[in-house]
Amino acid sequence: MAGIVSILDSDVGGVACAEASNECLADLHLDRIIAAVIAGHDDGNLTRIFSTPLREVAAVRYRQQVFRDLEADETRLAIEDFADGMRAVRNRLHTAANVWHPLQQQGWLIAAIESYCEAVLLLADQLFCVRPRSSALRKIAQHVTRYAEGETFGCLVAETQSLRERLGDIRYLVHIDGLRVRVESYSERADYSSAVAETFARFTADFGKDYRVNLPEFKDMNHVEEQILVCVSELYPDVFAMLSDFCRRHAEFVEPNIARFEHEIQFYLSYLAFMGRFGETGLTFSYPEVTDEPGNATAEDVFDLALALKTLKEDRSPVPNSFALSGRERIFVVTGPNQGGKTTLARTIGQCAYLASLGCPVPAGSSRLTLPDQIFTHFERQEEVSTLHGKLDDELVRIHDILSRATGSSIIIMNESFSSTTADDALLIGGEVLERIIALNCIAVYVTFIDELSTLDPACVSMVGEVAEHDPTHRTFRFSRRPADGRAYAAALAEKYGLTHELLKRRVAQ
Incomplete structure (x- = not known):
């Protein structure tokens, strides 16, 4: 017989891949996607496959x-x-x-x-x-x-x-006399079943009430059925000896x-069935062009798959976006108003890269992506009293760990990092972190409220969350590649604190 044949990996005896971290899967909402994909299909092994890029x-x-x-x-x-x-x-x-x-x-x-x-x-x-x-x-x-x-x-x-x-071919007779049951070999007897059925057929009518009762079927036999089966096996010992030997050998x-x-x-x-759920939404999947060349992160009409899954029953779809890096560019610096989709875009880029690394179609019209050796995420965490560290300390420890393990083939996704400190400190720390990422030459996404970070280096690409032209409080959830101007964020802050032009006019009028 031939050796091992796998449809997941042509090199079955190759180097084993490491599973993605639980933090990465949770931050990018990939855990929700995987759970939805394997629902009804999981044989105990699918979770591991989908967790191993x-x-x-x-x-x-x-x-x-x-x-x-x-x-x-x-x-x-x-x-x-x-x-x-x-x-x-x-x-x-x-x-x-x-x-x-x-x-x-x-x-x-x-x-x-x-x-x-x-x-x-x-x-x-x-x-x-x-x-x-x-x-x-x-x-x-x-x-x-x-x-x-x-x-x-x-x-x-x-x-x-x-x-x-x-x-x-086994035939046998069962005699039931009160509580006594007797089993014996079959011998030719008169068959009264057809005569009985013919006799009672005249009493049937299409409109008659059906008095039959559906009895439950149990996998196990009851004690009477067991004894009948034992008796039958004793009547035909050769056949049941063959059955026992057959089962032992096979x-x-x-x-x-x-x-x-x-x-x-x-x-x-399971993944194809999952994709089929979006067939009537207008959202498209495609096969990414995956390469080991550094710095490739381009996608058209990409969307957050976890968000799409959530809105599937709401008769609406997530807003698709596009992103691209070229030349020396390596870092997307994402800015814009609060609740404007910045985190969603970051997750979308991470999901796209991760699903591509599984060999799956990705939620995009088209894409070209560098295959990452690992995806690191640095999202906000709840402060833990047991660690005896402040929130900023914890963030610094985690980013230090990420930067020490990342390579030029990694992807780092940071979401609102260092927001617990002052704007000046966030600018200083963020700049230092971006310098380290630039030195690694890896792809990164940096969601921030500090516009100045988008112009730190030519490796940085500014992605700005747009608002409606005539209403800066209305988020469009679309992102454009352009310099950050801070106006959308300022308008969002003014709305948050009741300082918009309209609200101020009402207060003065009162």
Whole structure:
């Protein structure tokens, strides 16, 4: 049999990737996105896959090819049929593990093996018909074909069918006399069932009331059913000995690469199903052009996926934005009025980079992104009394840790950092931090209320949150690449403290 075949990574034996930090996932609301994606799909492994970004461009493209294959309905439906079949296998194995009686356990096991054989044969036939283009699905198609045509699987199918036929040929009689039940071998007797049905057929009417009661079905047998089954096994010892031997030899019947494919394909199917929820919103997903060249962060019509998920039931959509770096530019300095979408833009850029590093389509019309080795976030935290540090101390400790671990391939996202201190101190500290980031030559997003930081260095790009032209208190949630002028922020402050022109006129009039 061939070696390990994975549809998540072409280099299965390569260097293991580290999971993203919980702080990063929470700050960027990626934890909410992942929870929504895997809902109804999680087999215990999906969370780990979605929490482990890739570090190689080739690995990202490997996954993108699979996603492109699965966009074709014929290919996706074929694999969904296989996934449904394997889900039935797992359900029957779960039942077998939880029923009490050994003979019933054996019955559920052979049922699971039957479902498994059907799912594998169907997958082999359908993958041969759809001819996938991605190298990952081609490998799987070749492996499944070889396995389905191999001696091991052929013997499993033949033996399962033969045993099922032997079990199906069993006939027995049950005599019920009060509380006494007797089981004996079947002998030819008159069959009165058709005569009884014909006799009572004259009393049926289409408009008659249905007095039948739906009885609940229990997985476990009751004590009477158990004793009947034991008696039947004693009447046909050879058949049940074959069943016992079959179950002993095939307790682990799922081929390792088939099992791996079943788990890994859920990564793709769950994300595609998640994307499908936005089909009628007008929001678009696309495959980012991922590169290992430094300084690439460009996207058109990008939106916050967590916000889009939240507004999905509200018949509205988030406002899309665009951003771009070129040449020596590395840092987006985001300014604008409070509640104007600055944090949302920062999260959007981080989400885009993270989802791209998973090999997934990203929430954007188009994008070109440098594949990060790590995404660091520096968001506001609640002050903890137990640490005996002030809020500013804690922020400085965290940013020092980030800067000591970041590389030129990292992304750093800072949101309203150092806002707990004075404006002069925030300018001084922010300038020092930006200088360190510029020296690292990595991509960064810096959300701030200090406009001066946007002109610190040519590496800084000013992104300004816009307000309505005739009403500076109305946020548009759109961002433009232009110098920060502070007017929008000043207008927001005036509104906050009741110092706008209209409010002052009312006060004077009073």
